Amino acid sequence: MLHAGGYEVNPLVCKVIAHGGLLGLLSYKFALVILVILICEYLASRRRPIGRWLARLSIVLTALPVTASIVQLLTIFSPIS
Secondary structure, X not given: OHHHOOOOOOHHHHHHHHHHHHHHHHHHHHHHHHHHHHHHHHHHHHOHXXXXXXXXXXXXXXXXXXXXXXXHHHHHOOOOO
């Protein structure tokens, strides 16, 4: 999206990109994924239904911006009928 003229709306991620570039962004995202997995594993070991619910919620929340970006790209780059 950034190469297509978009911009990052999350100020924290914007600072990560400005400071660390692509490698910084990948490291940040990787760390977040690991953190969520660890939290889900911990909760699942204590209360399995809550851990499973959080894992499913995390998947849905992660998919939302990706889906929105795909829709935006398809809208921007679709040929005019």
